[in-house]
Amino acid sequence: MKQKVVITGLGVVSPYGVGVTPFWSAVKKGQGAISNWQPEGVSNYPVRYAAAIAIDPLQQQFPGYFPADYSVERRSIFGLIAAENAVADAGLTKQNSARWGVSVCSGVPEADDQTLAALVSVNSPQAALVLLQQRHQLVNKMGGFRCGNDLLATAIASQYELEGPVLNISGACAGATQAIGLAYKAIQRGEADLMLAGGGDSVLNIRTNSALVSLGACSTSQRFGNNLCRPFDQDRSGLVAGEGAAMLVLESEQHAKARGATIYAELVGYGSSLDAYKVTAPHPEGTGAVAAMQAAIADAGLEPYQIGHINAHGTSTPLNDVVESKAIEQVFGAAASDLLVSATKSVIGHWIAAAGAPEAIATILALREKCVPPTINLCNADPDCRLRYARTLTENFPHQFALSNSFGFGGINASLIFGVYP
């Protein structure tokens, strides 16, 4: 018999600080996190805006997560703090963690820019390795050379002494949504009682960000200043990167009620799909996006008209926003006109591998507070984006179910459906 899955804890590390409160307050107000940004020590970098986190205050507040041996890097630091935040929010202790697991997606650890640049006059990767050995101090607090791809998952598993599944997902921009979906399935089938799920990422380093620039994925426009991230707007020009981490505590309803947990919402459906199209663009008909949403709706045992709000992937890229809008129209048919669509990335930027996690939190809190947060900077909707987008905070919008989309590079698609917990 399938277990019901509920959300009992939320944790966020964002440009607004640590915790759900500053994050959600800013998202509801439409207080954008995007501001002037250049890589440290670089001028005239083509990307001028991003939603960056101030590291120094974070280190002062959480010194224990910045180890002296540089064994943890930026993404994982964000993720570990978010996990602690979520666990505390859920009122959990480490007792009885034998049937707990973790499911996360974090970006690949990168060496920080200063470390890369400091490898001076090396003429081979072998020599670089020797240099790193000899000059350990060059691997500074944000370095990633000595970190595996699974650092966040294994660090959480170790810290909380988990004995359930340890899932480290690679899913591009859909990864965190897939991580939450897999955690949901693990609890649903009885493989675990509780799962920490979410992700952490940052692409605000030269190596990764320049690759996105070269691909043409990032907006390099200076036309709109801080208001550059404009999902569904006719003047959108590409993604605007952000960074951060968000973690959710998922539990079986039985486990949550037994310990008297406060329940935010119920996770009722998950679907994933592949475009099986070119890696360089989404399927023009949005077939993968359609399939993921339909799979989630079927998994939830719902009809499309029962969903009131969609937290869109809404990247502010020319292709995604049109394809997603069309896919939503196709899935929801006549009911699409009753939907209210929001795009959290307009406020917080694109957290890449982690993106689905803060968006899931925004979806849950919108359900709980019977509102829909704004999609900011949407001044003139693209004529091909014909849905009803929440341009301002919409209050008094009770809805029973909400859907959150994430569509990753290469056509990896995932959708989650949350429902009000009675």
Added chain:
Amino acid sequence: MLQPIYLHRGLTLLPGQADLRQLLSGATQLVSTAVPAGSALDLECHGSYLGDVDMSDLAPDRSVKKTTERQSRWLINTAVRTKDALTPLFSGAETKGLYIGLGTVDCDEADEQAFLASCTTQDLSDHKLTHNNPMVGLILLNTTATSHISQMCQITGQNCCFSHLQDGGANAAIEASYDLAEQRIELALVGGGAHKITPWYLLANETYWRSFSKLWLTEAAAFFVMSHQPSANRLLARYRGRRGSGGDWTALIRQLALHLTEWPKHRLMQIIISGGMPDQQQIKLQLQNVAGAAELIFIEDGCGFIGAASCAAAVNLALELLQDNVAGPDAEGLDAVLVLTLGPSQQFSYLLTGKQP
């Protein structure tokens, strides 16, 4: 009533087109050479290299050619050829899923060499913006291989890719089996690939390698298929969990013993273990009460450490053994082979495979 999950043998790609069973028997050996970066890390490390694979006969389109490098080509090559070898299965399944254990992708070393000549972050920025292959973002993205495989095999259903190392491959197999059992798909293409052996691979996993007494890394990829379409061999049971504090095996042994009692007619013939390089003696000790007379096969003894490819390679080997196992004159019942994976996250997982009753 739950439908049985059947296993269909796919392909395992090893250096020199070696056969894993022959490697384990000692009939053949992989060529391995000292990895220079190992000495920089005070690691005694040898490597067996795949080189690149020729996919021209698979007719990859332009986007595939422009956004792959050799590590992703190992995966794509092995996945597509597995699918081609099992075409009737794919034709008969309406919903197909894809589950892969992935590594991370470094640049080709030539590019690393070039950008490491930078002196300042400004130099680094200028160099990257000037010299970047426009597709480098997709080349470096490990899930680009997933996209290509889905396109070339026309797989559009449920999917997930996992890291890291053996955990990635094992979680791919287990998740696929659950999606089949829960009827989210009718067929799953399951596999994984090892990393390129580069200094960055060594450095990123430095802590893990230090638990190995001797480090032999091998480049490899492997895929197999799970489906509801009958074959001679079934998935009888699966399990995953993280070892308790102090490396406690109790939960695993208890669960395995329980699963074995659920299949009383099956006789456990072999246990294929991957991720066992750090301490084979400890593993033998832990398994002695539940293994019975089963032969313990440490896959890395034959092929070296193949990371995320190891679970699928072990399943392919298990299916080969199930096909060829010859019962003794007094034997009764059906054969089973356990594929046991120990991962760097301290997760252990198993797939119990056996002959269809």
